[in-house]
Amino acid sequence: MTNEELKIKLTELLSSATFEEGTDPIAIGWVNLFIAPAEWKPFAQQLRSTEGLDFDFLFCVTCIDWKTHLTMVYHLTSTKHRHTIVVKSKLDRTKPEIETVCDIWRTAEFHEREQAEMFGVNFLNHPDLRKLILTDDFEGFPLRKDFEDPINMIKL
């Protein structure tokens, strides 16, 4: 499916989604779309199961700290049709919350745990949101821009 067809199809699924365009060369010409955090879970389910889309492979889950807000970035691809989209969602920086998708793509379980401890994103309904990499008593979210740790320096 070409990007134009994808866009039409995606707009059918979720009319409130906005596409990010114009800032070339964005990510190999993949379709970038923004959605509201609350719409993510049902939309994800549709992405996974809708005929013709079949996004069955979530290959990257990232969070970006923009100092004013956080952005969750999900890279999805379909092993059947070989098309790729990037779904982004803006989160409130003081209380970042988004539904988990680890029951749709199991790989999300680990990736979400990682982003949760690095950025403090709360993935609702995640089965096991303990710290995966950091020690259990670690305080702060290291990948946020305002994180300072004078003891274990990671900034040059």
Add this chain to the structure above:
Amino acid sequence: MTAQDIIFYLLAAFTLVTGFLAVTTTRIFRSAIFLLFSLIGIAGIYFWLEYEFIAAVQIVVYVGGIVVLIIFSIFLTQEAGANLPDTTITKKITGGIAAACGFGFTLLQVLQHNFTGTTEPGIEPSVANIGNRMLGVNEFGYSLPFEVVSILLLAAMVGCIVIALKTPVQK
């Protein structure tokens, strides 16, 4: 006292002391180990009597078989290293009476028996002799059926373990 006597008394003391420890210790695994030593002591007495075959069988069956089975059932059923609860006074008394009765009965038999000395050479406990006895149908024969019965013991031990194992939780 000759060297023979000294060896006998040493073996007997070893058997008795470890046997006593086996029933008095509060740790079940240690109890099994003391039982093992007691059985080895008895095997030692058989060796001393030059009944090597019986001694070896004693070790194979009791040490290599029964005690290992007991240890395995301890592994499967008991908490690691836990002490047993102290025995109650009634258990002590009944156990003591049972032991005393057994001892008295054995002593009575030994004292009543009329041991007669003999100058005949002993039967050589070679494998050929034992084999003939086992399958023979004349006097002192028929050992084999008796040995077959001992399979029952094994079956009982296996049954014990099966019962002791927890039934897997059904989902």
Add this chain to the structure above:
Amino acid sequence: MLEEVSVIDQGDMIINIGPQHPSTHGVLQLVVTLNGETIKKVEPHLGYIHRSIEKMCESLSYRQFIYVTSRMDYLSSHINNHGCALCVEKGLQIELPERAKVIRVLMDELTRIASHELWWGAMAMDLGAFTPFFLAFRERETITDIMEDTCGARLTMNYIVPGGVMADLHPDFQRKVKAFIKLFREKADQYNELVTGNIIFQSRMKNVGILSKEDAISYGCTGPTARGSGVNCDIRKLYPYEIYDKLKFDEILETGCDSFSRYLVRVKEMYQSISIIEQLIDNIPEGDFQAKTKAVLKLPKGEFYTRVETARGELGVYIVSEGGTTPYRIKFRSPGFSNLSALNHMAKGGKIGDLVAMMGTLDLVIPDIDR
């Protein structure tokens, strides 16, 4: 649906495999819940060598951060560097000279063989056979020698930089690589004779650690791990970079879905890499090994994502740039991290001895997972 996290029954045993345990090739902790010898649950605990490479990269320039990435998956450091260099080049839209492309592919494939060699030895050692480990090192040593000549390093090479490669090939390179190909073809049969055909080895590996095709996709597995389950996911074929679209090689797919299939994929991949090297080694084009670039690289504002195929699977490099000299945010989508997440699913119901076979065929490199 997610499998339920079962409550630990009475009589279950919890065993720590790692972080200091002979079967973990690095500091990975697995908390294994056992019922007798049967595994009920495996919980990975990570982070023993977490260095927060992503955060470090935010304060390093586009030329500097490549050196840190060699330390992620140290067994395929060339390919890590390659992924990062590609991402930067995409942002700057640099066109590489042909020679640089060929050198990069040659180095990548040599690294892939070296990595698979080490995996092969360690895999057999996990299963209790020590000798293959030493045999594998014999061939791997030849590759590291070749690397040392050209790159000056044996493990963390830092050879591929944005715009090409760091230096030209060593004059001995072609001769030594050809000698290696000859050696490898001779010795690889020995591998199959000693390990692949061994009946004990096969019975340890077959029907162990089943990962179905759907599960492999759902868990985000890539590389030989997924290809052992029949998922075609070779980035070199699907999204060719450099000159991979001009080369003849097969994507190895096995459909056994078990440890043995994953094993076979890796062994066969070594042969494919050898054939790629054979195609290129006599045809290295003359010319520059580096494109002309500015001294200070500045990526335009935007987001860049590149995918490369490392020895362990798909490495994604995601750079978010604000237009400065350092990345605003950089994310490495490491193959090991996703592959590891499938371990619990695979191990459930297996024996503790199987866990070793599964971990072996996942080919985990811990710094790659922790980053």
Add this chain to the structure above:
Amino acid sequence: MWSLGNITQSVDAWLNEAFSPAIALLIEFVIVGTMAISLFAILGLVLVMMERKVSAYMQIRLGPNRVGPKGMFQTFADTIKLLLKEGLTPTGSDKFLFNLAPVIAIISAMLLLAPIAFAKDFQMWDLNIGVLYVSAISSVAVISILMAGWSSNNKYSLLGAMRSGAQIVSYELSAGLSILAIVVLVGSLKMSDIVASQETGWWLFKGHIPALIAFVTFIIAATAETNRAPFDLAEAESELTAGFHTEYSGMRFALFFLAEYVNIFIVCAIGATLFLGGWMPFHIGQLEAFNHVMDFIPSSLWFFGKTFFLIFVIMWFRWTFPRLRIDQLLNLEWKYLLPISMFNLLLATAIAIMGWHF
């Protein structure tokens, strides 16, 4: 001609002349005991060295080559290191059993030396149940492993001990049955009788198919009983770190280590005695001249040569094969080896009754 048998006889005669019989016997006990212990120490040193060198040459490396000529004294250095190391006792362990376990292991290994015929007329105790004695005493060794695993208060140790217990108890059956096949052919359990019966040819050659099958089963079962790779599940380092001796250090660990190597020697010695004629030189039927030439090689050399050949075979296994899994290990025994060796025993009996062997 000088032989070990002659020396022992002359020493015995001289002692009986010089002292009263009781004291002479006591002195002989002391001499034999000293010799047994020194044999133990030498075996430990030699076998560890041999293992290292064999593995090194199989793995295209040199092995130890710093201490002494060609690294021959490396094991001495290691022994000294082990002697000087602190023997730790983990908290929460059953100290009495923890300390007792290695002693039991070494004592059972020592007792097993008694019936082995090292050379012509050179044997500690030629008791008439020789082979049965060996299988009886070797069943005590498993107790030491179970004890060590249980008393260490460590999960790896416990798992290792359970594995090892299950393994040794099961493999003892087929080891015993394959020994019995030869016993049936000989008609005696006595070591000297077994060796004497092979004067015209070793059982491996003149025992037809049952002896061959018994030999193969015996080698497999012996490898399993001594916890050697590919059956080293009790100490599978990639699964259980070190199995039942995870918590042992210093000299107590060394005792387990030594017992393992001496057990290898003993099972190989038994194998050599049963199947390869023990100290009996290689004889072919009635070829007098050939047999006579073979007799010139000292009997002790024959015995040790055969034993070390079998030891080499077992080491070869270790450095070639991957490890089995516990269920595969037990399947191998109960589904294949045990039925085969039972059937083989019947076959051997038939051959012995019909007199089909040479």
